Amino acid sequence: MSTLQIDKSIDARGMACPGPLMNLIGAIRQGQVGQVFEVLSSDEGSKTDIPAWVTKAKHELLEVREDAGYAHFIVRKAR
């Protein structure tokens, strides 16, 4: 169980690639530095896309947690 404080959670389960990533990008752009975002995604592509984008965009991937048929991606807006 995660103890991280989540500021905004996005349920993108059922969305096709690259929908969950695009939802995360949209939320992070509107958020403030230091805020923590969670995306729930059942898209296999998210497992590679979200870490790749977070690295490129210089944010911080705090946690990736598998659940039943989907995964939680927890990202801190770093800049």
Place this chain on the structure above:
Amino acid sequence: MDEQDKPISLVLFSGTDDKLTAAAVLAVGAAAMGRPVNVFLQYYALDAFRNGKVTQDHSLSPEASESQAPIVRAHNSQHWSDLLRQAKDVGEVNIQACALSMDMFGIGREDLDPIVDGIEGVAAFIASAGDGQVVFI
């Protein structure tokens, strides 16, 4: 220039919804990753960007078999025009209509969907592609 900062340039030739969707996915991914994206619309792809035609059915490419076609049509992927709008929203995406194709089909600037940024010739497109990759779809 770092390889990852170079533009990626997509030449869209095919006007079927499957190929346009595949191309739009590439565009949105590249834009999200910070790559400048140039899109050059030729032939049947240009026709799909006419005002009022964007969300019409543009059929599927011939390689979609009878059993695959219903699967492709039923999949919940976003429309290619929405993906391109998202690409423009997150990154630097320039969509240009090929002047030759405009002329061939008798299409004027006013006939194009506003998602198209302008009309250009092939030399200008190649110039904007620079030494980045060019993909023909």
